[in-house]
Amino acid sequence: MTDSPAPAPDRHRDTAPGSADHSPDHRTATRDSYDAIAEEYTAWIANELAAKPYDRAVLGAFSELVLATGSAETLELGCGPGRITAFLAALGLEASGLDLSPAMIAQAKQHHPGIDFTVGTMTCLPRDSDSLAGVVAWYSIIHVPDEDLDAVFAEVARVLRPGGHFQLAFQLPSEPTHPAEPTDPTEADGLAAGHQVEHFTELAGIDVDLSFHRRTLGSVASRLRAHGFAPVARVEREPDQHGQYPESTPQGYLLMRRLLAPK
DSSP states (O other): OOSOOSSOSSOOTTOOTTTOOOSHHHHHHHHHHHHHHHHHHHHHHTTTGGGOHHHHHHHHHHHHHHHHTTOOEEEEESOTTSHHHHHHHHTTOEEEEEESOHHHHHHHHHHOTTSOEEEOBTTBOSSOTTOEEEEEEESOGGGOOHHHHHHHHHHHHHHEEEEEEEEEEEEOOOOOSSTTSOSOHHHHHHHHTTEEEEEEEEETTEEEEEEEEEEOHHHHHHHHHTTTEEEEEEEEEOOOOSSSSOOSSOEEEEEEEEOSOOO
């Protein structure tokens, strides 16, 4: 989903609860995990955007660019309880949300009754080709394994009009504590490849089965180029280690523009 996991020591944010889309086994685990924490997560994340000025700035710039195309239809992938979708709607976009978790969609509909929210997967978007001016994946590709990422990006390319904008936010890999002698060979290999994975089995005292994929801005931009996208802006922010929503990893914001139809 779009929001981060429920109350956790790390903000693993707006990962769109459940918003992630992977192979069937991963989808089931992610959906069931976010269904289980939907109420706790919704209460915990409710005021996060107010505490994150960079997030608001990025979403505001995205909204202005989308509106400048003359269209406003925008879909948020992994919308979770709908807070980002509602923020985009307040900025003038015709925003709707999609999430893998039925319980998260129920929360979104309850808290934002005037907005269209749908249960669905990121590899089969319920939109016509070339029908959207904007797509947002706000901490939602963090649950998507590498082998499924191209399928997600191909769907985004299909539904976006040429000239449409795709805004992503995700956690970036953290540096190993001792690069020369890593204590976790798997993590070190992932960092070298621009990809780290961290797995959670519990959040806020609730059993879950969630993997968080951390990728570099460059690696994600490169994958999107193959689907007819060109980069517009890349922003890396240091982790916010204070307040109600502390982070342990850098945060990345990537804006891409669709130039060509996917091959």
